[in-house]
Amino acid sequence: MNQKISIYNTLSRKKENFEPINPLFAGMYVCGPTVYGDPHLGHTRPAITFDLIFRYLQHVGYKVRYVRNITDVGHLENDADAGEDKIAKKARLEKLEPMEVAQYYTNRYHDAMRLLNMLPPSIEPKASGHIIEQMDMVQKILDAGLAYISNGSVYFDVKKYNEHHKYGKLSGRVLEDLYSNTRALDGQDEKQNPYDFALWKKASPEHIMRWSSPWSDGFPGWHLECSAMSAKYLGEHFDIHGGGMDLLFPHHESEIAQSVAANKVEPCKYWVHNNMITVNGQKMGKSLNNFINLEQFFNGSHPLLEQAYTAMTIRFFILQAHYRSTLDFSNDGLQAAEKALKRLLIAYSLLEKIVPAEQTDADLAAFIPSFSAKCYEAMNDDFNSPLVIANLFDSTRWIHGLNEKKFNISKADLETFTQTFSTFMFDILGLTNEASGENTQTTEGLMNLILAIRQEAKTNKDFATSDKIRNELQKLNITIKDTKEGVSWSVE
RNA sequence: GGUACCAUAGCCGAGCGGUUAGGCAGAGGUCUGCAAAACCUCCCACAGCGGUUCGAAUCCGCUUGGUACCUCCA
Numbered sequence: 001m002n003q004k005i006s007i008y009n010t011l012s013r014k015k016e017n018f019e020p021i022n023p024l025f026a027g028m029y030v031c032g033p034t035v036y037g038d039p040h041l042g043h044t045r046p047a048i049t050f051d052l053i054f055r056y057l058q059h060v061g062y063k064v065r066y067v068r069n070i071t072d073v074g075h076l077e078n079d080a081d082a083g084e085d086k087i088a089k090k091a092r093l094e095k096l097e098p099m100e101v102a103q104y105y106t107n108r109y110h111d112a113m114r115l116l117n118m119l120p121p122s123i124e125p126k127a128s129g130h131i132i133e134q135m136d137m138v139q140k141i142l143d144a145g146l147a148y149i150s151n152g153s154v155y156f157d158v159k160k161y162n163e164h165h166k167y168g169k170l171s172g173r174v175l176e177d178l179y180s181n182t183r184a185l186d187g188q189d190e191k192q193n194p195y196d197f198a199l200w201k202k203a204s205p206e207h208i209m210r211w212s213s214p215w216s217d218g219f220p221g222w223h224l225e226c227s228a229m230s231a232k233y234l235g236e237h238f239d240i241h242g243g244g245m246d247l248l249f250p251h252h253e254s255e256i257a258q259s260v261a262a263n264k265v266e267p268c269k270y271w272v273h274n275n276m277i278t279v280n281g282q283k284m285g286k287s288l289n290n291f292i293n294l295e296q297f298f299n300g301s302h303p304l305l306e307q308a309y310t311a312m313t314i315r316f317f318i319l320q321a322h323y324r325s326t327l328d329f330s331n332d333g334l335q336a337a338e339k340a341l342k343r344l345l346i347a348y349s350l351l352e353k354i355v356p357a358e359q360t361d362a363d364l365a366a367f368i369p370s371f372s373a374k375c376y377e378a379m380n381d382d383f384n385s386p387l388v389i390a391n392l393f394d395s396t397r398w399i400h401g402l403n404e405k406k407f408n409i410s411k412a413d414l415e416t417f418t419q420t421f422s423t424f425m426f427d428i429l430g431l432t433n434e435a436s437g438e439n440t441q442t443t444e445g446l447m448n449l450i451l452a453i454r455q456e457a458k459t460n461k462d463f464a465t466s467d468k469i470r471n472e473l474q475k476l477n478i479t480i481k482d483t484k485e486g487v488s489w490s491v492e
Numbered sequence: 493g494g495u496a497c498c499a500u501a502g503c504c505g506a507g508c509g510g511u512u513a514g515g516c517a518g519a520g521g522u523c524u525g526c527a528a529a530a531c532c533u534c535c536c537a538c539a540g541c542g543g544u545u546c547g548a549a550u551c552c553g554c555u556u557g558g559u560a561c562c563u564c565c566a
Contacts (some may be wrong), residue, residue, distance in 0.1 A: 013496090017507090033566070046566050086564075097566075168495090177494050178562075195562095224566085244566035250494080251565090275497090278561070285565055293510050321505065321514075326498075326559065331505050336516035343515090348529080380508090386506055390514035400531055463525060470527080488529090 003060040008382045010248065010271040015382055022240045026062040027055065027234035027270070031243035031251070032124070033070040033228060036086045036106035038113045040291040041314070041329065042277050042284045046141045048315060048430075049274040049383075050242045051118045051321040055428050056379050067233050069226060070130045072102035073209050073219055075352040076193070079321075085219065098209050099128070106256050112294045115311040117430050127225035131211045134220040138199045140262040144390065147261070150190040152202030152216030156257060158195050167195075167257050167297075170271060171249035173214040197254050199224055223254040225465060232269060232422075243270040245275055246283070274323045279304070281328060292329070306331040307340065312434050314339040319385040319429055334406055340393075345433050347396040348425060349393055351402045351418055357408035364398055364407050371395050372420040374414075379428065389452060395421060451487050 005018040020026045030050045033043055072087055092096040113120075127134075138154050141147040146161050147154050158167050162175050172360040178195045198221035205211040209216045220228075230238060236259065243252065252271065257321045267270035276283045284291045294303045300308030309317075317337035321327040360368075371391060378387035395417070401407045409417065425431055450469060470480045473489070481488045 010496095031566075034564085039565090042534095042566050044566085049566095172495055173562075174495085236518075244558065246565055248562095249561055250563090274566075276566075278559075281559070283560065283565090287563090287565055324497095325505080328504085332506075332516075337506065338516050343530090381508095382511085384506075386514075390506065393514055397531095404531075420549090458525080467526075474528095479528075482524070483530070 003376055004171070005060070005380050006058075006382055007270055007272065008216070009269075016270065018270070020062065021237065024063060026057050026240065026241060027238035028066050028240040029226065029230040029234055029238065030068045030121075030241075031070040031247055032070050032108055032335050033105075035102045035109060036090045037105060037286060038293045038295060039105075039109045039288070040284065040293050042286075042291055042296065043109070043112075044116060044294070044314060044318060045277050045323070045327070046274045047113060047116065048067045049119055050272075051430055052120060052323070052385060052428070053240070053242070053272070053435065054121075054384055054428055056383060059348070059423070059428055062365065065123065065124045065234060066119075066121040067125065067230065070102070070126045070227055071225065072099070072107055072123060072126050073131075073225075085158050085207065085209050088207060091208065098124075102126075102128070112311075115294075115298070116315050117432050119430070123416045125229045125233065127220070127229070128209075128228050130232065131220065131226060132312070132325055133232055134224045135200070135213050137224060137228045137231075137258065138215075138220075141199060141258060144261050146200055148192065149215055150192075152199055152218065153190055154200040154215055154221075154223075155196040155416060156199055156261070157192065158197070158257065158378060159193050161257055161261060164259055165257070168201050168253060169360045170253050170256055173249065173253070175238075180448070181415065189330065197222060199258070200228075202298060202452070211229075211236045213478045215218045223251050223258060226251075227255050227258045231263060236263040236267070237265045238268050240270045240272055242272040242274070246285075248273060252359070275326045277318075278326050278328045283327065289414065304329075304331075307335075310332050310434055310477050312340045312341060312431060316389075316431060319431075320389060322382075322386055325384075335445075341431065343396065344389075344392055344431075347399045348421060348433075351421060354399075354402045354409065354414055356411040358410065360407060360413040361407045363400075364409060365413060367395075367398055368413055368417050368420070371417070375420065375424045385429060388429065392421065392425060447489055449477075451489065454480075 006015045007018045008014070009016045028050065030046060033039065033315045050066070050068070054064055057064045075086060085098075087098045087102055091101045094101065131141065138147065141156065142149070142154065146157050148157055148480070158175065161167055168174055168178065175195070198216055200213060200215050201221055202216035202218040207219070207220055211219060227325060230241065241252070241255075256266055259265065279290045279292075282288065282290060292304060294311075294314075297314060298311065299307045300306075313334055317334050318327065320337060320340075371394070375388050376390045378384040378391065379460035381387075398407070398417075402409055454469040457463070457469070473480055477491060479490050481490075
């Protein structure tokens, strides 16, 4: 690898050098969505964060296996015994097969991810397809003596585990505090201690998602799927485990405990957590009922939205903040992102049209390698996408200078410049020009005809006609701009 | 209450001990029949109080304010 990446590890609360377990290969597991509702803005944060990491690791030469699960069983709506599976509940409400619900929302999720230009993960395993692996893991933990059976359910024995390991090492908690701070919930009589968590839950008669097991007809517990599936596809010890900060405790903490109990090894080397998207300073979340669906962004239908925002605007908006910072939703912020992205895209289209000269001016010749170096430096420093964007903006000054023929650039340097810009903008940040490619030959021909007529009117100083054409086209969301180089048009 | 973390110009948002972040908005200008857009220039902030240091937005302590997790959550 020609780049040294430093990555913030939640486990050590420090940036560490990224050194994968197997040189040249990188394994990354990310907690995916529970498919019981439409994807909302909150879902895009981890998706974009780990898409960025995936893209960058690949770019610098790692062979990356990126695993992101689909949770279609097992997440309880409330507390243990009184709880009902989220998918099952939705299925009951909508009178659908549970798998129909899961499939529907999985499709919706995929559609949104595609629009946001996410690369698909290498493997996207479903919890429901890995019941056997999860049962095996339960048995291993039972065999290790770190779980107990209670009324058909299997619970992880946190207290016993803690005798030889440290439960709470990831989230910085100590067991004694957990004990005194755990709320008294209903139906905890099955547990020996309130902080124990379920590995297998016996299904109540009305529970429609259930599988046979040695312990009971039931379903796997909250945290088990990620442990089982990551081990299956990435090995018992892999490189990166990612997810939202809200999953730190108890989800990831429990994953560590389960994996250590079952496999005698911690699941991963680097824990990476993205921060939350907030609305008016508060976390955007399903449970707080303050989330905005992605579809609502795309059509502008949510009351908090002043307008519709494209997928790329959202992607850019998110990339403009570092993944470990909270990001507050605002119309101002999104509108700023929309304009800023447009400027970068315009700059790139200008860059593509630059005609090279014999030689490159000295200042520019110095800039081009430093531009590339700074972009790599930013990405190497814990994937600092806002800094990459700042560097792209710095380069636009040179692009405009070239466009106005203030500088000269050689063919080779122009290629390097274009390559650097395009690599970071499109390959690594994963931005795209949504508008391009929409215009058919017919449209192109029609527009050329209309603009020729308008130009004729202008030449004849018939501004009434030329303005009429411009205004009427504007009503069709086609914007005409008279520039020095000629007339340009674009569809909004 | 416990645990983690944050506080940067009108707004968003980098910064990790010493020289410009960047974007949006705003002001001036260039271009233009007029628009619009674009481009150029300008706008120098770090919650408060102490401390460490030759030097602190950056390290330490305290205070204030805020967030997340401790129950499903991206």
